Amino acid sequence: MVNEQLQQINVTLKEVIDPHMGVNILDMGMVKRVEATVDSGIYVGLVLPCIGCPALELMMADIRKRVGALDGVEKVKVKVEWGHQWDRTHITEEARERAARHGYVI
Template sequence: MEEVREALREVIDPHTGMNLVDMGVVQHIQTEGEWVYVSLRPTSPFCPITDYLVNAVREKLRGLGFKSIEVELEDALY
């Protein structure tokens, strides 16, 4: 899981310039073989870049070799 967390540090929110892990957007990570689950909690309920962030997370996880990728959005922080 640490490999996943470190990879997600490379996903940058274009509005803040910060990575998703340090922003607290990444909530949960689970892995098993080629399967990975990540839950994200956007910083606002109407985050305009949610689709961008989900796609960036999926692409980063594909780069780690995961074949089955689940990304779930939780309720926003604020």
């Protein structure tokens, strides 16, 4: 994956919002990995702040739709990487402030 394509994907992932927090998934530290696949696809690995997230399917569909609309992307695979844990240290300061405006202290 070229650097330009990764930048486009990151910009696109900032458009995917965790509806509970009102913060994009990249700034929330929920994106664990982004990789190109051999079949012109993109793999996005997620970690979740909570198990059983009711918005998971919604966010995964949004990722597939938005990343899949990028030039050169033929398919998108999104999976939760259960072997990794979400960690508060990966949240950006902007995300913390936005979450606080929604009543969350993280």
